[in-house]
Amino acid sequence: MTIQSIEARRIWDSRGRPTVEVEVGNADGSIGRGIAPAGASRGTREAVELRDGGPRFGGLDVQRALRGIELEIAPALVGRDASDQASIDALLIALDGTPDKSRLGGNALIATSLAVLHAAAAQARLPLWRYLAQGRPVQLPLPQVQVFGGGAHAGRRVDVQDFMVIATGARSFAQAMEMSAEVYRAAGALMAERGALAGVADEGGWWPAFARNEDALDTLLAAIERAGYTPGSEVAIALDIAASEFGHGGRYRLALENEELDSDALCERLLRWLERYPIVSIEDPLAEDDEAGLIAFTRAAAGHVQVVGDDYLVTSAQRVRTAAERGACNCLLVKPNQAGTVSETRAALDAARESGYGTIVSARSGDTEDVAIVHLATGWNAGQIKVGSFARSERMAKWNEGIRLEGRVPAPAGFAGRAALAGGR
Numbered sequence: 001m002t003i004q005s006i007e008a009r010r011i012w013d014s015r016g017r018p019t020v021e022v023e024v025g026n027a028d029g030s031i032g033r034g035i036a037p038a039g040a041s042r043g044t045r046e047a048v049e050l051r052d053g054g055p056r057f058g059g060l061d062v063q064r065a066l067r068g069i070e071l072e073i074a075p076a077l078v079g080r081d082a083s084d085q086a087s088i089d090a091l092l093i094a095l096d097g098t099p100d101k102s103r104l105g106g107n108a109l110i111a112t113s114l115a116v117l118h119a120a121a122a123q124a125r126l127p128l129w130r131y132l133a134q135g136r137p138v139q140l141p142l143p144q145v146q147v148f149g150g151g152a153h154a155g156r157r158v159d160v161q162d163f164m165v166i167a168t169g170a171r172s173f174a175q176a177m178e179m180s181a182e183v184y185r186a187a188g189a190l191m192a193e194r195g196a197l198a199g200v201a202d203e204g205g206w207w208p209a210f211a212r213n214e215d216a217l218d219t220l221l222a223a224i225e226r227a228g229y230t231p232g233s234e235v236a237i238a239l240d241i242a243a244s245e246f247g248h249g250g251r252y253r254l255a256l257e258n259e260e261l262d263s264d265a266l267c268e269r270l271l272r273w274l275e276r277y278p279i280v281s282i283e284d285p286l287a288e289d290d291e292a293g294l295i296a297f298t299r300a301a302a303g304h305v306q307v308v309g310d311d312y313l314v315t316s317a318q319r320v321r322t323a324a325e326r327g328a329c330n331c332l333l334v335k336p337n338q339a340g341t342v343s344e345t346r347a348a349l350d351a352a353r354e355s356g357y358g359t360i361v362s363a364r365s366g367d368t369e370d371v372a373i374v375h376l377a378t379g380w381n382a383g384q385i386k387v388g389s390f391a392r393s394e395r396m397a398k399w400n401e402g403i404r405l406e407g408r409v410p411a412p413a414g415f416a417g418r419a420a421l422a423g424g425r
């Protein structure tokens with residue numbers, strides 16, 4: 001069965017910015033649709049988003065990316081078999097011809113690659129997760145749910161980017177959602193009581209009106225307790241420090257505390273947080289250019305906590321293998337648009353698994369109603385998923401899709417639960 005048509009259009013993401021959608025039509029009438037999400041705190045080695053520049057929409061329009069799909073990608077893909085993802089992705093990479101996908105754009109490539117994947121599943125008349133699982137047993141992923149959104153997602157109101165919870169006591173995906181909902185509500189109520197409720201950040205987490213980064217941690221702990229859960233055993237904390245946003249060359253500037261720390265001092269600060277708070281996962285604790293710091297932090301923390309690489313690993317199989325050799329991180333954040341194609345995303349996930357790393361499939365801060373990552377996390381049996389907060393429909397669409405998959409027959413075989421966490425705490 002062959003690809004008959006490829007259509008690209010500009011749609012709009014959750015920040016109201018242009019993004020790329022691609023629709024692939026097969027000869028049998030089945031179709032697949034892929035959408036490129038967009039990050040705000042990007043790793044420097046991510047596949048490059050092609051944006052138009054100029055005055056329109058702050059330079060963020062994607063007409064050039066659409067033109068590349070229409071003039072170069074579509075003619076090359078029509079007549080090929082959508083189920084041959086590996087050779088289609090190889091063709092996309094070759095067509096682009098640059099190491100960072102900057103000519104045709106990582107946004108054009110990932111939207112196309114995902115659309116081809118969806119088209120193949122549609123042609124096989126299977127839901128995407130099942131198509132990906134290929135008959136192997138898979139589980140619903142353990143969710144990381146944002147409660148406060150900071151860093152680049154909240155005008156840098158606090159330095160740390162994501163204050164999240166993980167329902168470590170949940171026995172199903174639906175129960176993890178219930179527990180996260182209660183904590184999210186309790187955190188909002190706590191903020192309202194202290195007159196600090198000021199709306200939400202880019203991923204729907206409460207706007208972090210705090211005087212110190214640690215105040216957010218204290219409030220999160222109080223919210224877990226107010227919701228009626230035992231911190232740690234029932235609901236634990238996960239952080240994305242996103243340190244590349246406030247640190248370069250081994251120097252870190254905490255704007256909120258008006259402090260400058262070197263790599264060792266930031267490590268110590270974070271290790272102190274690990275002692276004081278029930279934190280089970282910590283992402284990008286040091287900046288992407290501070291490999292020595294990441295190795296030192298991993299050595300100190302990885303025995304009992306998950307150390308996640310996002311900006312540092314950028315969903316690259318090669319970077320995961322190198323990091324594993326050097327002892328940096330023990331878990332990979334998997335963002336398809338960092339890699340640029342489905343096959344490269346899958347290769348990074350496989351490399352992480354082979355290295356004994358945990359894996360978390362992740363949305364971006366600029367996202368859409370697209371729920372593909374829930375299917376990727378489930379069908380690839382990634383174990384964990386990170387989508388943003390418990391508000392705003394580009395986030396809720398994904399959580400709700402997880403609930404649907406859990407209730408479906410045949411459903412994935414159970415829920416990954418806290419066993420999916422790397423670092424074994």
Ligand code: PGA
Nearest residue numbers: 038039040041042364365
């Ligand atoms: P981004 O950040 O999608 O804004 O790049 C998300 C993250 O750092 O995990």
Ligand code: ZN
Nearest residue numbers: 240242283310
């Ligand atoms: Zn991150």
